Amino acid sequence: MTSGVQVVIAVFVLIGAGRAQDCLTSMNDGPSLPTFPDQFSVDIEANIIHLNFTLHVTEYYDNINQRGRFESYSSFGSNVTFVNYDMMEVSHITTGADGQKSCMATPLASNSSRFARFLFGAQFDNGTAHIISTTQFLMFGAEFNETYIGIETVRGVPCHRWQSCNVTTGSQRNYTIDYYFTQTNWSYNPVMIPFQVVINGTRPDRNVTDGSIHEVYNVYSFVNFRPGPADDELFRVPPGLPCLGRQTGKPLPPLPQDYYTVLYETANPMSNVILYLREYYGFSQQLYRLDLYTNSDSPVVIIEDFNEGVHYNITYRYGTCSALPINATSASAVRDSNETFHLEGLKQHLQRQDQYNYTYEGISQVRGVDTESWISVRNNQPLSDVTNFTGFFQYISVQSSVWSIATGFNSSSNMSVPWRVVVDGNFTYRLPNGTVGSIYQRIAYEMLEFKTSEPDYDPFDVSVCFGVDQYTLLRLTLPLPDGTPYTSLDHSLLRTRIRLALSRAANIPATRLGGINVYDRGNNTLLVNLHVLDSPPYSIHPNSVSRDQIVSMLMDKVNSGQVSITLGELTITPSIRMRSNNSCPNPSNVEPSTTVTSTIRTSTITSSPGPTCVKEEESEGLDTGAAVGLAIGMLIVGIIIGLVSAVLTMWVIRRGKSASFKASTYSKQKDDAVI
Template identity: 25%
Template sequence: MDLPRGLVIASFLVSVSLFVGGEPDPNVCIPAPPTGEGPPLPKLPTQYRLRIEANIKNKDYSLEMQEYLDEPGNRGAADTLSRGFESHTSYDYKTGQSITTVGDRCFVANMSTTPFNLYGFELVDGSPHIGGINDIFTFGGKYNETYIGQEYVRGILTNHWQNCMYIESRNQTYLLDYFFSIPSHKTAGGGAEIPVRAVMNGTGQTYVPGPGGEPIPLPTRHSFNHIYDFFEVIPGPVTEERAFEPPLGFVCEDRISEQPFPELFDMDVFNVGVELAVPAPANRIYSIWEYYNYKANIVAFQYQPWGVGEPTDPLKEVHDYNLGLSFQIDIAKSSCKVGPIPVYTGEAGSDDGEHVYLRSISSFLQLGKVNWVYEGQSIRRKIPVESWIAQINDYDAGPGMTSNMTLEYFFANESWSSAAKFHHAVNHIPVALDVSYTIKGNIPIPIKSSVSQHFFALNYDAFNPYMTDVSVCYDSKDSKELAIDMEQKYIFDVYVQNSTNSFYFGVVNSLAKAANVTASRISSPLAIEGSSGLMTIYFKLLGIPPVQGDVVNMTQQITLDESHQKLDKSINEGLMITFRSEGQIVDLPVARKSLRADFVAPVTSGGFSVGALVGMGIGMFVLGVLIAVGVVFGMSRMSKGPFSYKTQE
């Protein structure tokens, strides 16, 4: 039956492509031009939100709908409650797709081939377009409405129009009655002459489903009677969040992505903070700070464990992928545990279940392996965001276990700014990540849960090198305290004071490269400027940890004495401390032949301890993709750790 498209959902219609000959049913009505006089027809809004109660009287059931129309924006949507089931259907005429979600299922249809679309379908200059408002309502001058008069509907005085419709292809004849509030009636939504009720009475061809589900006409007819009551009719732009988009969290097969996943910023060095919310049965909120240095192949994170049986002191972990070692440091006790990097830690990848490597950013996001689909806009923490969703199946979640995960990444709208955008022109700032997952395999029953993570203080600048300092894990026999002088004078206030993190970060990486050691073997840098203006940098050079790591393609490390000699040679040949200051690369020369191990640090107020800067940068960005799996099995990072070796405790 050809019902007013703005009033019903697709399940109401028996849309038949088969042509059925016939004539209008004279027992119902005969289409004819309008008769008599009446007020002008109401002008229908091209944008609105309204609620409908549909009573399908001849089938003895009813349903409710919330409709959203934006004809200028070429889109429409509807929420439906029918027989206890809720569904949402969005009609995106830019992609030509309608997307319906029911429960946890999603259905995608091509509107150009679908027999019925709630808001119609037409081609305008070859492009899909929503139907005109008069066609959507089947109301307007071309439908030959006859004015019947005024009558009360639900206590509202209305103007009543009626027309006779005959749909030849479906052999349907029906009277369509519309009731609009009179112009003087003050409506709740502020609109004038809004629809109050529509009634359909008629007869139509009877069909039964064929072997393949196709409709087969019978030589009989049936009567139908539908009543549609309109409530909360609010004309004008629709302001409800995501009214025209499918609900978040649905991976819809064959859905067209309107925008590609954001292009990633060059994230060689970054840090970011994360608040991790783990729902029932855990009902916990964790905070973790994470630091990534891809140039040095090292990551670090700091957190405060809590819970029954958990350590009470803040912990810092450093994973050095040059050594394949994890250093877990109790900050308050200055104690350390050292062992191989756990295979199933968040940022680690492993091809054989034994040896690890630091995963790339694209690997975290499974770029090129999964299909990231644009979900549209929403709000997180009062920030307008855009999100993308992807499904990862059969992901290795541990020995004998796999996980199916749905990932949703939320990025701040490009109109919003941040330090990362101001300093580095990063247009898409990560705001949140939602992970839903099911773990199965070597466990009694599958585990199904979700985790929400919010990102804070994303910083692409160099971070405090204290975060990768592992000197507490070495004793005096495995380290040397050294000092060097800078060639230029009176540079402390210019560079160290104004670019503290970046300067010390440059010191560690420049000295490590010169000594041919991993950056974790340069620790505790401290710059002091004496009264003569000469700046001296004190630091520790560490030896080789007496623990075997588990990294793939382990970097061969030279001994403490060999690295000392190598560093001395590099300084005498002309070594530069390279770092970034105020957006510019700075190279400061080290005084030749200034490396020494016998010295007494002068006492001066110009000194600046890098250790005092703990906590300036915070974070975990890409690690959040997989940390949900770790949460289920006890949050190993928040526990005493899986470390089996110790060099000092």
């Protein structure tokens, strides 16, 4: 607590020490004692003359809503204390001379809240608490035995003067308190309002025990007395300010748990660049994709397949596709106690299996929309094997009771619609060479175009990374019932249902099937082209079924009528029309180009434009200095929801290099759609 607040406490204790008797005999009866509104705010200049000290104070009193707020300002900084009687909680916010804020919340009945109880009172009753009356709050009224003195001019304004006396036998307290109120005919205010309070007298010196006394002379000037309610925001902890000890309040709302997509806009404080990133989450599929939009005409794409344990980097603009095992630095990975990596989404990242509690902050407007926010304080939270975070996460969602957004799910759902996520704090990191450092960052992620739907597999198609020697082309025929036009079908959903039906029939991950295209052949017949892909490099299933085995299984089950595709009320039984064999050598006989960076291997998926396999040229890797810079960028910027890899990729593209991956060119043979 600053010295300024200590002075204020001393002064209020002085005022409230008790009134013993009248000091003067009234010369006349004077007007009736003024009454006060149940809601008001006032600015006070407190001049503690015997200490040569001035303090500026603003007080808010709200008996109707059971709350009060006290602000003090001095050269030491500022202090804010406000009481929420409904929650029986006191919040203390301190701003130092350097502008740094801190907040602590304490129970109203605790010893730490005695100043707030003295200011606004606390009438406890059956587990509840209430603010004191305005008369008690201002310590002025018939119960305090004031004597009317007459009219006096204060700061150029004629005022009514009342006086009370404090004489405490045995304690050597002896002082008068003069209250000045404006006349009802002054200015526009039709009622008397407090204008000034003066305390003058002596009291014991608390710093010595020899019985000595010291003079007390305090002048309190009331400025801008404002009847009526104050803004609700004044009685809330500012959004984004962690407040230790605060009650959690309203729980974090339900978060999306299966499939959703979202577009992020974020300003990168490291490079003064505004980034746009689109993410696709498929929890039941254990698939993740991130598109990073740069200044080029196509995004950089990261796909992580947790079924196979493989991370893909795809740059369509430069024709490169590379792979490496999913590991602790992968974009969306979280490792369990069995050292197995799983997909981590928004819910998991925010809550981390409920390790971190979120405190409800209240309602505010963000981007012109009514939102609710929650905040979670993190102390040395592990973000990866080499990174820790101390600070806070703030989650902001649309207030669903006020706004509705076409997000793809039922509008009656109580699911939260994410609106903004803020990460603010210090990141400590450890580089491979043993260097340890720390950096402060505040990053806000605006969440745009949030959508949920049935899981869609198209965004996770990695067939572009496999050359003609690494897939087998299958063509299927889908007969449609009479009167079912192709244009009436949900084409994306149809491709997903085809992929799911075939992958289940072959008992393989859906990502082993790709390049699915559907063509209308007329006569109520659809033609489907799809690729059966090789097992990817670094798969966590090294003995998985081969491509030829998958093709054979699918041909047997499809041709025997064991596969059906359901689309709404429509059930379609496909048939195999054609299998296309490739003439390239088996990939197992072609040695892939590999590199080693630290302990993480990377591999190029060899691809070829036609029957003749082509070996790709290697691109330049990173030097040591660039690798260190890249590592720092990965650790700091990409903390929330898989942005590590996004910023990594952006950093690499801007430098015109491909990080530690060996780039490979690919060219996919165009499927002949004419049969």
